[in-house]
Amino acid sequence: ETGVTQTPRHLVMGMTNKKSLKCEQHLGHNAMYWYKQSAKKPLELMFVYSLEERVENNSVPSRFSPECPNSSHLFLHLHTLQPEDSALYLCASSQVAAGGKWELFFGEGSRLTVL
């Protein structure tokens, strides 16, 4: 396995369901990110974890709950979502260090449809 992998690639859920998105990075990076990409809108930063500590929470509704058990894994737990939450959810990783370059490496994304 190389790079950043996301599962599932596609997910359809009802508004009352609970599901989780998983991300795993094999790059040895120490920061992981969740972005949301909706049609016709810029990528929206949702959460950032550095060394397993959440360092950014960009006013995301509580129905989205992130979890970072270690520097290689990141989850996004979903519950009672709304149809407007349908989007492509992208995970990314980067190496954060003094003089770091902040280059993001993205996974292929999880396409979420909320019915």
Added chain:
Amino acid sequence: QKEVEQNSGPLSVPEGAIASLNCTYSDRGSQSFFWYRQYSGKSPELIMSIYSNGDKEDGRFTAQLNKASQYVSLLIRDSQPSDSATYLCAVNRGFKTIFGAGTRLFVK
């Protein structure tokens, strides 16, 4: 005012021509600047990064940064049909990397 602004396009250029993509940003404290390419149905892929004023060249790509004008650009020389994609400008300050909405490029 949007944090990162790009012309949404589409920008159409003939094969072999130079494609010029532009981006402005609002946060003067921004430190790192990137161009990502996103093919339809795919995730963004980093193609250029630039950290100081001036030009940076990598193959057919040249990134230009002017911090005083808060302006970033990407030139693609000898454009190929395979360059047809959406190009995302991204601006970083610490843990926050903010993206523009992207410019769609068509190379015919």
